[in-house]
Each structure stands twice: as C-alpha cells, then as structure tokens.
Amino acid sequence: MNDVLVLCSDAPALAPLAGALDADVAVIGLSGIATAKWDDGVARLETEFARVAGNASYGAVVAAMWPTVVATRATLTDAAEHVWPAGELALAAWYGALQAAVRSVRDGGAVVALIERPGPIDAGGRAIETMVCDAIEALVRCVARAEGGRNVRVNCVSTVGRLVPEPLIAPAPPLSSYPGEMVTEVAGAIRMLVSSDASGCTGQVVNADCGRVM
Amino acid sequence: MSRVVLITGATGGVGRGAAIACGEAGWTVYIAARRATEGNAVAAEVDTAGGRGRFVECDVTDEESVRRAVQLAVDVEGELHGVVHNSTSGRSAVPVDFRDVALADLAEHIGVSARGAYLFARIALPYLVKTSGSLVLMTSEAAIEGKPRQAPYAMVKGAQRGLARALARELGPLGVRVNAVAPLATSPALERAFELDPPMKARLFGRQPLRRMGDAVRDVGPAIRFLLSDDARYVNGHTLVIDGGSCPLT
Numbered sequence: 001m002n003d004v005l006v007l008c009s010d011a012p013a014l015a016p017l018a019g020a021l022d023a024d025v026a027v028i029g030l031s032g033i034a035t036a037k038w039d040d041g042v043a044r045l046e047t048e049f050a051r052v053a054g055n056a057s058y059g060a061v062v063a064a065m066w067p068t069v070v071a072t073r074a075t076l077t078d079a080a081e082h083v084w085p086a087g088e089l090a091l092a093a094w095y096g097a098l099q100a101a102v103r104s105v106r107d108g109g110a111v112v113a114l115i116e117r118p119g120p121i122d123a124g125g126r127a128i129e130t131m132v133c134d135a136i137e138a139l140v141r142c143v144a145r146a147e148g149g150r151n152v153r154v155n156c157v158s159t160v161g162r163l164v165p166e167p168l169i170a171p172a173p174p175l176s177s178y179p180g181e182m183v184t185e186v187a188g189a190i191r192m193l194v195s196s197d198a199s200g201c202t203g204q205v206v207n208a209d210c211g212r213v214m
Numbered sequence: 215m216s217r218v219v220l221i222t223g224a225t226g227g228v229g230r231g232a233a234i235a236c237g238e239a240g241w242t243v244y245i246a247a248r249r250a251t252e253g254n255a256v257a258a259e260v261d262t263a264g265g266r267g268r269f270v271e272c273d274v275t276d277e278e279s280v281r282r283a284v285q286l287a288v289d290v291e292g293e294l295h296g297v298v299h300n301s302t303s304g305r306s307a308v309p310v311d312f313r314d315v316a317l318a319d320l321a322e323h324i325g326v327s328a329r330g331a332y333l334f335a336r337i338a339l340p341y342l343v344k345t346s347g348s349l350v351l352m353t354s355e356a357a358i359e360g361k362p363r364q365a366p367y368a369m370v371k372g373a374q375r376g377l378a379r380a381l382a383r384e385l386g387p388l389g390v391r392v393n394a395v396a397p398l399a400t401s402p403a404l405e406r407a408f409e410l411d412p413p414m415k416a417r418l419f420g421r422q423p424l425r426r427m428g429d430a431v432r433d434v435g436p437a438i439r440f441l442l443s444d445d446a447r448y449v450n451g452h453t454l455v456i457d458g459g460s461c462p463l464t
Contacts, residue, residue: 042317075384076377077336084332088324091369092317099313120379127380131328131373134357138372141360146312203360 054103227401235435237265382451
C-alpha cells in the first residue's frame with residue numbers, strides 16, 4: 001500500500017495521476033450520472049463512496065471528481081436543460097469525495113482537491129464548471145478549518161485540464177507550457193502540497209495553470 | 215428613476231432590508247417568498263417607505279413557481295429592472311459536522327441557493343435585457359473564508375459567487391450586469407445561528423472593527439440598491455462585501 005490515495009472519478013483525463021504520484025487509486029464511477037435524477041444520482045454516489053475504506057490509513061488523499069465527459073461550451077441561459085441537474089450532482093459528488101478523503105487520511109496528513117477550472121476570464125460558457133469550482137474552494141476552506149484540530153491540511157490545486165477555451169481571450173498566460181500537463185505541472189503542485197514543505201499551508205488554492213489565473 | 219425589482223426571501227433580514235431601501239427610492243418591489251402574511255407585511259413597509267410593495271408567492275426551487283412570479287411582475291408593471299436572489303435554506307443557520315452530512319441533505323441548500331439563482335437568471339433574462347437590468351445574488355463571507363460548521367451553506371454560497379462571475383461575462387454583452395453581495399447584518403437567520411452556536415457571536419464581534427453588527431435596512435439595503443441602480447452601471451462580476459470590515463479576506 002502506498003502512502004497516497006487518489007480518489008477520483010472515472011474521467012480518462014485523471015488516469016495518469018495515480019501513477020505520477022506513486023499512489024493507490026480508488027475510482028468513483030460517474031459515467032452516466034450526468035443525466036440521472038437527483039435521488040438516483042445521490043444514491044449511486046453514496047454506494048460508490050461506501051466502497052472507500054476510510055480507515056484513516058493514508059498520509060495523503062487527492063480527490064478529483066471530474067465529469068467523465070466535458071459538457072459542450074454554452075451560456076447558462078442557453079444550455080440544454082439536462083446540464084443544470086448534472087451541476088447539482090457534481091456538488092454532491094465533490095462533497096462526498098471530501099468526506100471520504102478526510103475519513104481516509106490519518107492525523108497529520110494532507111488532503112488535496114484537484115479541480116478543473118476555467119480561469120475567471122474564461123468563465124463565460126463555463127458557468128457550471130465555475131460554479132462547482134468556486135463551491136469546492138469554499139468547501140476546502142471549511143474542511144481545512146474543521147480538520148486542523150488533528151493537523152490535517154486541506155488544500156486545492158486548480159488546473160485548466162480539458163477546459164482550454166477557444167479562442168483564448170487576451171492576454172495569453174505567461175508560461176508557454178499552458179495549459180500544463182497532469183503528470184508534470186499538476187502532479188508537481190500536488191506533491192508540494194502533500195509534502196512537509198507545505199506543512200504551514202492549509203485552506204489554500206494553488207493555481208497550477210501556467211499563470212492563467214492571476 | 216423609478217424601477218421595478220423582485221427580491222426573493224424578503225420576508226425578513228437582509229431581503230427585507232433591501233426591499234425597504236428600494237422602497238425609500240420610490241421603486242416598486244415584488245417580495246417573492248412562500249409566506250404571504252410575512253410577505254405582505256414587508257410589502258406594506260415598502261409602501262410606508264415611499265415605494266410600492268407587492269407580494270408574490272414563489273418557491274425559488276421550482277421552475278414553474280419562478281416563472282409565475284416573474285411573469286406576474288412583468289404583466290402588472292410592464293417591465294423588470296432587477297432581481298435580487300436572497301432566499302437561503304432554512305438549514306443555513308444549523309451547525310453541522312462536515313463528516314455527518316448525508317449527501318441527500320444537500321438538496322435543499324443547492325435547490326434554494328444555486329438552482330434559484332439559475333432559474334431567475336434564465337427566466338428573468340429577457341426582461342432584464344430590455345431594461346439593461348441587473349441580477350444580484352446573495353452570497354456570504356462563508357464562501358470567502360469557509361466556516362467549519364456550516365460547510366453545506368458555505369459550499370452553495372461559493373457556488374453563487376462562481377455563478378455571478380460567469381453570468382457577468384455571459385450576460386454583459388446583452389447589457390445585463392450580475393453581482394453578488396456578502397452581507398453581515400442582524401437577521402432572524404443570524405440570531406438563530408447565534409442561539410445554535412453561541413461562540414459564533416463572540417467570534418464575529420471580536421473581529422468587527424466597527425464594533426457593531428450591521429443593520430439590514432440602514433447598512434445593507436442601500437448597498438444592494440446601489441448595485442441595482444444606474445450608479446453601478448459599470449460594476450459587474452463583483453462581490454460586494456458589506457460587513458463592516460469583519461471578513462479579513464476581501
């Protein structure tokens with residue numbers, strides 16, 4: 001058993017993460033949940049999260065509940081009607097993931113929420129994603145405050161991931177490596193946050209997006 | 215210039231404060247809420263303040279209810295200049311342990327705060343476009359700094375900030391502004407929170423540079439009215455924190 005657990009959805013974009021972190025992996029199946037009704041979706045999430053042992057044995061847990069498929073870019077007021085309910089279930093999925101994460105991490109450990117977010121300048125057409133990410137950042141700060149008593153640090157890493165906007169609104173991000181890669185820029189930021197180098201960091205958001213959020 | 219605005223959850227607290235402040239400017243204010251007795255009482259206060267108050271029944275979690283409320287206001291008044299989505303879950307003031315919350319229990323928080331914002335954005339949009347109007351979402355400092363025993367509430371308040379940010383960019387080209395407000399004022403919800411979590415009151419007063427809790431009518435309402443007015447015609451995508459300087463991260 002490794003000392004790091006990646007607790008992630010079955011989004012293919014997340015597949016390289018556990019290997020990059022030398023981590024165990026627990027996959028939460030979110031395929032098809034985007035079109036589920038709330039009660040059915042929540043029941044399925046609860047079943048999925050119940051499979052995560054949660055015996056406080058890991059030094060670090062990385063949670064990432066990315067949708068399996070990226071929604072078509074559209075304004076919120078024009079988006080298809082099924083898009084909104086998927087956003088509501090995404091909030092529930094993330095809440096459950098962070099609960100499972102704190103159950104799975106031992107005292108003195110670290111939790112990192114890896115969110116896929118458009119930069120604020122790119123939020124148009126990505127209202128649901130922006131909503132979920134701002135919600136998770138707030139939730140991370142809550143959990144950081146709640147878990148600090150046992151010295152568990154809870155932080156967030158954000159990456160553009162699959163949400164690279166076309167066209168890109170100027171100014172371009174300063175780093176030519178934009179949007180960044182899962183196994184390098186993203187995993188590197190996570191490694192830093194779960195390491196003792198970040199022993200004084202909790203409730204923070206590290207934007208590993210090559211400078212898009214500034 | 216007289217305006218027509220709709221404010222959800224305005225039977226008390228900050229929503230009532232916003233309604234009365236808008237009434238003081240002579241505006242027409244629709245109190246969109248579930249409780250007619252309380253809603254009509256605030257409508258009467260709007261009248262007394264110098265405006266025109268109207269109550270319209272509305273369940274902000276229900277699309278048809280939101281549609282009826284907006285349509286009623288537009289049918290009677292002919293136009294709509296602003297919407298303030300202030301309603302929040304009745305569970306907001308109840309402290310919870312983050313770990314113990316059942317996912318099903320998130321439904322009311324998400325439905326009232328997030329879905330309500332979504333429904334009003336979609337349904338009111340055509341009318342707000344005609345008046346170059348604005349939408350104001352009631353978020354909270356809980357979204358900015360996190361609250362250890364109000365995680366579901368802070369989460370949906372964070373969601374509202376994200377929605378305001380994105381909608382500001384999406385609706386700006388149509389002439390509609392979207393902002394958020396994070397108030398701190400004496401309200402029934404805050405009083406209940408103090409009862410359920412007594413140390414919260416000491417914490418809030420301890421870091422309050424103005425040494426008092428805000429008043430919904432005198433301190434918060436006018437600031438919300440500002441965001442709805444032409445004076446804020448170039449304010450968009452912003453979270454206005456109206457808390458006397460309490461929250462250290464703004």
